[in-house]
Amino acid sequence: MDITSNKILQYALNQNSDVYVYSGAMSRPGSNSILEAYYNSSQRENAALVLTTYGGDAEAAYIIARFFRQMYTRFTVYVVGPCKSAGTLLALGAHEIVMDLQAELGPLDVQVAKDNELWRRNSGLDIFQSLTTAGQYSFQIFETNFLRIKASSGGVINTETAADVASKIAVGLLAPITSQIDPLRLGEMQRAVGVAREYGSRLGVDDEIVEKLITDYPSHGFVIDFEEAKDLLKGVRRPTEFEQEFVQQVQQVMKHSTGHECIKMPFPGNQSVAGLIPTEPPAEVEASDAEESEASExxxxxxxxxxxxxxxxxxxxxxxxxxxxxxxxxxxxxxxxxxxxxxxxxxxxxxxxxxxxxxxxxx
Incomplete structure (x- = not known):
């Protein structure tokens, strides 16, 4: 492949940028791979990360985002497919988020390990939504039964008695449900949500936006598309024609090396592919440049x-x-x-x- 057809090399040289890729579950081994790859990079002025993930470890996402912000002048994230949860947190640390047609971000829905089940996780908001739902239903049950008792008694039963009976009905129906909520688990979920809130704030995102990403969406998989992301976040844009060709070539390189479409879709399973895309000019190009330099002297x-x-x-x-x-x-x-x-x-x-x-x- 010559330099004119090598879009990755052209991008690296034109943007003075190292090129990284992360596909799959966000994890500490993945973040370690990114940090270790830096020492094998050209250590150019800027960095580009092609990112695809359904989420995972918020700490790993935060480490990668902070690392790129500290080591490079400008940090750009390219999103072609899903970039959920911890992936969105990582993207919040970028100076620019470049979203292709099929790209999607997601809520900062922190995932925590599910009890007694390997590799399965729950949303950190599940327990809070359960409490909210239980509270709403308890009031509806109380109100419905209170009014029914008053109406059916023809005024014989006073308000105090009707309220007491209605509350006992509501408590009796919901007690078996609320008794399953573990106070320690509730505290764990509260801390997990607090982690996302603090990390987002430390990456320079407005607290109001972080809170919206944490609490205003109903599910982990909720789609935040380009139009919504552009209105919600700064530095969100579409790729140029050349950037599309650049990302397509990254996809070809990754498919050849892994056998998976791991740019459009996250690497399968609970694993990840993370590291540096080599962007050194071919030896013959360097030799030609050296010869031209010697000829001029x-x-x-x-x-x-x-x-x-x-x-x-x-x-x-x-x-x-x-x-x-x-x-x-x-x-x-x-x-x-x-x-x-x-x-x-x-x-x-x-x-x-x-x-x-x-x-x-x-x-």
Whole structure:
């Protein structure tokens, strides 16, 4: 792949940016992979993260967001598919959130481990919604029975007695439900929600927006699309045509290396793929740049003095009176057959597709 077709390399060079990818469950091993990848990066001025996740560990998301903000001047998140819960928290730390047509964010719905079940999690808001629902139903039950008792008694039963009977009915119906709420579990959920609130605030998001993302949505999977995200958050935009090509090429690279469509959809299972996309220029590009640099620094030589095949940028090249170099004269005397085929000097570079060792064998 040459540099003109390598959109990832073009993006890295044009934006002066390292390119990272995170796909799958947000976790500490995943955040560790991102941080460790930094030491293998070019450590450019900016960073881009292509992110796809259903959520997970809020601490891991916060660590990644803070890391990028501290180590790079500008941090951009590209979202092509789902970016839920802890993924949304990570995206809140970016200077820009670039959302493609199928991209979606989600509420800051903190997930906590489910009791006695491996790999399964509950929403941190479940217990609060349960309490809210129980309170609403308890009042409806009380009100309905109070009015019914008063009406059916024809005024014989006074208000105090009717209220007492109605409250006992409501308590009797809801007590088996509310008794299942563990006070310790309630405290754990409260702390989990507080974690999301504090992390969002520390990433520089307005408290009002953080609170809305935590409490105003009914489910973990609720879709916050581009239009809603643009109205809710700063720095949300659509990708340019070139950025679309860049992300598509990241998708191709990841599919080739993992076998999964892990940019449009999170990596399956409770696992993740996280790390750095190499963006170093190919060796031949670097060599070409080096040759151009040396050529610009070399002393001027009249073209008429150069023999065919001589390289004016090579420091060891010295011209003889007959127009050839000392190296060519020595090579010609050692290899008489080269005189018959001057177009293939033994020291010349091998043609494209052949190694230098193959060229040496022919000489």
């Amino acid at each position: 070399a002393p001027d030589v009249e073209p008429a003095e150069l023999a065919e095949g001589a390289d004016p940028t090579t420091e060891d090249t010295h011209l003889r009176e007959d127009g050839t170099t000392h190296e060519q004269a020595e090579t010609t005397s050692d290899h008489p057959e080269a005189q018959q085929h001057p177009e293939h000097q033994p020291g010349d570079r091998a043609p494209s597709g052949e190694s230098d060792s193959a060229s040496d064998e022919r000489g």
